[in-house]
Amino acid sequence: MFYSHYRTVDCALAAGYRLFDTAAVYQNELFLGYALRKLLPKHGLTREDVFVTTKLSPAALSGDLVADAFRKSFDNIGLDYIDLYLIHFPGAAKVNAQSPQNKELRIEAWKEFIKLYDQGKVKAIGVSNFTITHLTELIEATGIEPMVNQVEWHPHYFQPDLLQYCDSHNIRLQAYCSFGGLAVSNNTLMEETIVRQTYAKYKATPAQVLLAWSLQRGVAVIPKSLTPHRIKSNIQINFRLTQEDLAQLDTLGAANIKYSWDPKLVA
Template identity: 50%
Template sequence: MAQALDPDVSNTMCRLNNGLSMPSVGLGTYRVRSPEVIMKMVDEALSAGYRLFDTAAVYRNEGHLQKAFTTLLPKHGLDRDDIFITTKLSPADHGSPDAVKKAYNQSLHNLGIDYADLYLIHFPKAPKYTNDDKRNTELRHSTWSGMVELYDNGLVNSIGVSNFTVDHLTQLMKVNHRVVPTVNQVEWHPFYYQTELLEFCKKNDIVLQAYCSLGGASMNSDELLNHPCVTKIARKLEVSNAQVLLGWALQQDIAIIPKSTTPEHIRQNIALNFTISSEDMLILNDLGSQKIKYAWDPSGVV
């Protein structure tokens, strides 16, 4: 059943299971490594109302974001506490609590901040092990212990995971049921979504946050973005194709972090004050029969 969205989506928040709130819409920064481009996109995003910015150690742009925040927050009359910053532990930094803390501190240094609002395990395995190596499970649990230690010590506001399956989450919660991940950030779009994962996350009060909401757009594939079904719905609603795909996720209570470096698109991607009908939601859901995945695949990781 489609829901009516908040008329001002920039103010819509998700409640995390630790009582904190996270903006439902944020700006992704994957593959953006030009300091000039990041300065312009953050400026445009702050002006449009974005307050969540998503990065990761492996994106190699945390330092550029530091410069953008230092320059632009005062320009927009904002402080550090007015924005929500997410970064992620590199798969290469899985390991002991000390290893996790070292990696986290490096990200804080890069970003020029005292704390992250959300710190995620980027992927459920380290590069040194193959997918079927049972040591992945042990390493994942050690890494999560390090994340929990950061959280317990008040060094980070929230912790979560990315690219975790139902099995990975179940294993993690059996070992440490006291601190449940607040967020699971995964690939999610009409070509590729997992109803079982969404139901599991909702049942366990874990916010599902989508990346690749526009399909393979960041990989130069516009197959989903320009799909005839998406175009037809966009014309009916008088919105862009991208807005349809983002609205489809939001109407399932899924947070989104669309990336764009184009001012017009940055503004459109947070202007989601429309409702997709139940019938059109089903049409978009039916595209999932194609099961086209564009990003990292965690399904084979034990």
């Protein structure tokens, strides 16, 4: 695992990537931090040249657990500061999804996030997998809007109303699972006829088409890959989809296929 992470970070830095996304539940914060500390000088870069995101585990979604959880992540990564800290999920581990306790716990946690930000321990704070309802509750309870909401977003599953809400509240929507279920060995989205026709038209890869679709819809992306040639190609998007292409890809949303956990089930 160590060598794989190290090689991936090395390849990503060489290709021009500067944002690295990790989380407590991924159990790779330690590997990422080590790789960055060793590799930044190799590529002529400093800490300020990269942006590092990590996330609070659902097991630590409680006001009294945030400080220790953040300190552990901070120590694991071993850099001078964390750029972005996210609440990973609106529900707490071992709490029933429909329990009102989830709301109480995430508001408590968000208040602690605000303290971390005010104390200068993290440069930006946000959430992941939050619905409009979850976002509204946080804002109403604290008056502080998350800076980022990281959600599943791809042509098989996207939420224009959530994007509109985030835009109107100055919240940057950031996509994960941009390639659909590829991370769980499900190639359904990549093999859609519309996707295949579009990447053939642009002499691109399916991944490039899907990333371009998100970016042109105003959604930030964090493409995931361990394969060197895909890491390189994912950042080399030198075309723009036409409005007709975008509309055609939008029609895939009728499938409404979700590949990751569903926050709408969390009260």
